[in-house]
Amino acid sequence: MSHLEEKTIKTEKIFNGKVISLQVDDVELPNGKTSKREIIKHPGAVAVLAITDENKIVMVEQYRKALEKMIIEIPAGKLEKGEEPASTARRELEEETGYDCEKLEWLISFYTSPGFADEIIHLYVAKGLFKKENAASLDEDEFVNVMEITLEKAQEYLREQRIYDAKTAYAIQYLQLQEALNK
Known part of the structure; x- marks a missing residue:
């Protein structure tokens, strides 16, 4: 101890x-x-940094009642009991965006607010995206606008506080680092 x-x-x-x-x-x-x-x-959650072949980030815009405002986020959702995080990631990507992917890679897991909560988010990167026929639909109490944006636009949305959550900011910073390392 x-x-x-x-x-x-x-x-x-x-x-x-x-x-x-x-x-x-x-x-x-x-x-x-x-x-x-x-x-x-909290049962834990996943988030998916989905990148199109055109190097755009698939995002969802939704109203967040706790914030009383619309924000733009990467697709994410809660783990169901007994569900593996990778399965949850694929399910949430499909439900929220209509996409599936050829490659899903775990990036990192992190606690969101360890001072008072045990929620952990498992962040995945999805590539080789394709629209899925007869894709699973959103939960009945979930409404989103799907968008595909460039890294530059995501950075702009961060400055404007349209992207305002930690998991999405983390994902964007990861992409910025990858871009810097590849130069």
Whole structure:
């Protein structure tokens, strides 16, 4: 046990929803005192950096209620119970954009907000895109505009805060780094 680790004394389940659950843990701190930790549990998610043969990024524009605004993002979605992240990535790419891919490569996984949530996002790069006949459709409560944009346009959208989420910003920075390394 690390000298910085917090020991859980008690867990109180507060809320169990469709996407997240909330619990409050009583913890013993490294100095022997106690404190409370509010923790959001999440099943994990995937995000897909889909690149067309024309070197454009496939994005979705959607309204995000938590932000009360439209933002542009890379396709993403929550892991279903027992589903492998690569399968989720293909499913979300198809549902949100109508595309499938010849090549799907895991890039990295990262925690979104480790101070209060355990959500992890697995980021994939999809290439060799093709439109899928009879593609799976969006969830009944999901509405998006699909767009294909250049890296330069994505950078512009970042500056304008039309792209405003960490997973998409991370993906764009990855592409910027790849472009710089290939020069």
